[in-house]
Structure formats: structure tokens, C-alpha cells
Amino acid sequence: MAYQPYQTYQNNSVTTATPGELTLMLYNGSLKFIKQARKAMEQKNHQQKNTMIQKTQDIIRELMVTLDQEAPITKQMMPLYDFAYRALTMANVHNDVEQLNQAEEIMTQFRDTWKEVIKQERIRQHGKGVQSS
Template sequence: MSIQDYQLNYLKVRVETASPGELTLILYEEFCKKLMISKNLLSKGLVDEMRIQVFKAKDILNELIITLNMDYDISKNLYELYWYYNNRLANFLISKDVAVLDEVLEFGQSMVDTWKLAIQSLKPGDSL
């Protein structure tokens, strides 16, 4: 079994056993991973491969959008943020401006950090 197969198996088990809050964290982590890969591919001049990773990151934002419960004000705010960064990624695909990609990556990393804190602050038996 290759390293990639082990990584996919690990992620599969992690997703299958995760709480809803942990699933959201996984999405944010994968979002950041796709952006880091995109940045690396762009630096190597592999534009087509970079585009694939950016589209995967956009897919994650779309998944986050469709799972929002719009009964809460925070969901409306998140909806606006997700759309903003989805549009920034579209701008990046056109401009190839690494500063734009860094801006989106900074957002993603802040969401990972925030979500980790939220999960850690839960009492046993609580869920997000």
C-alpha cells in the first residue's frame, strides 16, 4: 500500500467517525491543504494542476455554503464570507496573483484555528 493510500484510508476513517463539528474542521483543513498545494504548483509553473486544486478548494467552499443553517445570524455572515473568498479564488485563477491566494489561505487558516478552539471548548457530550 502506498503512502497516498494510507493517507486516503486515514482521512476516510476520520470522516466516518467525526462529529458534525469535526467534519467542518476537516473541510477547513482540506481547504487550506488544497490552497497550499495550489501555491506550490504555481511556483513550479504547473498551472493546469494548480487550477484543479483551486477548483477543489472552491468545491469545499460550496459545500460549506450549502450546509449552512440560515436560521442563525452567524450563518448569514459565514455565507457572505464564503462567497467573498470563492470570488477571490476566481480572481486568483485569472490573475495568478499569489497575494490573493495568500489572503484566502489566511482566512482558511484562521477558520481552522477558530474551529479547533470551538471544539476544544465543548463539554463532553456537547456537539457543534
């Protein structure tokens, strides 16, 4: 078997990531798949579009089922995840780029917010003078 340093790096990234970093990876993955779905849509590659949208929906489903149902913020997040999921379904069925854009906007806001949460948590843990990228 050939040595694949990038695959090894990715595997190590996932196995050593904190739960917060894993969530950020999910958000980033969803955005990557939305971009790939948009490209496939533009190229009229319906199979690829369908695959990328389904991958994004799988991520959103995972984010939904892992939400802490006791946390008050869950009541605000769940409808947004549901909206993004349904927008992806409509984008897939109707080749609707606008629906894809709406899902992307929601996932981008979640990702950007989560990135800031991680940054603030690192500052809190390591002192006010230290910042991570």
C-alpha cells in the first residue's frame, strides 16, 4: 500500500481534534459540499449535485442529532438547521441555486459563530494575552 501523507494528516486531525474542532470541521465540510453542489449544478451534472447535497444533508442531520436538547440555544438552532436541510432538498429537486445559497448562508453563519466560540474559549483557557488563529 502506498504511503499517503495527506490521508494520514487528515486522519490524525480528526482523531486529535476537540469536540469543538470536530464541529467546526463539520461546518467547513458542509460548505465545501455546497460549493461542489453549486458547481455540479452549473455543469448540469445532476448525479454529482445530488451526491454533494446529500453529503451536506448528512452533516446537518449529524449536527441536529448531537445538539444538547436541554440547552436553551437548541430551540433557536434546530429551526435553522431544519430550514437549511429543507432548502437543500428544494435545491436538489428543482435545481434551485437560490435555495442552495440560503442553505450556504445559514451554514456560513453557524461556522463563523462557532469559529469565534473556539477562539474565545482558547483565549479564556490560555489567558487574555494569547490568541490562536
